[in-house]
Amino acid sequence: MEEIPVRVAVRVRPLLCKEILHNHQVCVRLIPNTQQIIIGKDRIFTFDFVFGKNSTQDEVYSTCIKPLVASLIEGYNATVFAYGQTGSGKTYTIGGGHIASVAEDKKGIIPRAIQDLFQSISENSSIDFNIKVSYIEVYKEDLRDLLELETSIKDLHIREDEKGNTE
Ligand SMILES: Nc1ncnc2c1ncn2[C@@H]1O[C@H](COP(=O)(O)OP(=O)(O)OP(=O)(O)O)[C@@H](O)[C@H]1O
Structure with a gap:
């Protein structure tokens, strides 16, 4: 990964059933083949990563987080946090819900990162790791x-x- 200290990803979630029922409209669009979104008619914003409403948990994790977990093993620090207004999809993306009841492909960042971390540890038996949670x-x-x-x-x-x- 390139040495940029802070990267920002935006993820647009699909409309929820209740929003469709109430005839809510989508107000954020992705500009194809760019890392840009349009809000309303003409307000364009650029991010490091842009994920649309059909993006998968795996896509988000593999693109943004997996490289950070790999760099942890090499001794670097990493912080990942989700922000956004209530109901925008932070918990869904970060994977902070009841993990046991979530289908494998719907698992978010936390369970995937932990799985990768322990996988890497098991492959590096010569290194002493100390994990605190x-x-x-x-x-x-x-x-x-x-x-x-x-x-x-x-x-x-x-x-x-x-x-x-x-x-
Ligand atoms: N990418 C997505 N695909 C499908 N459903 C999603 C997605 N993101 C969020 N949702 C759904 O949208 C709803 C709100 O998401 P979530 O609870 O993650 O929001 P939040 O930002 O954590 O809200 P709060 O700040 O109120 O805790 C949930 O029902 C969640 O399952």
Whole structure:
């Protein structure tokens, strides 16, 4: 992957059944063979990657995320985050739903990245790996530990050390 520190991908989701029922219209179009979209009549925006309404989870993962997981194994850091208004498809794309009940091809970024990571580890038996996982929902000022099975609410706080690192 080229050395660009931040890359932005846009994914247009299909209209939901309820939106079709309410006769909602699509207002975002892709410009073929470019990384551009048009909003409304003439507002054009360019991104590093553009995915249309028929894009698959595999396509999004393989294009944007898989190379980052490979670079992790080489010792680089990577951050992936989804942003967008409510209902735009963040959870669907990131794969943060109930993984066990999701069909293989519908799995999002998280289960695919974890699978690739452990696959790479099993192929690199000469290297010592140390994996730590945290899964926290930040909603307004409240933090929720999603790996805490007993109680979903735990007294979590965001702290900064003297170097400005967040914990
Ligand atoms: N690419 C897609 N293909 C098919 N369905 C999608 C796609 N993206 C999202 N959806 C569907 O759209 C709905 C809203 O998506 P999702 O829950 O992921 O949004 P969100 O951005 O996480 O919303 P919120 O911020 O409210 O949590 C869900 O029913 C989801 O299954």
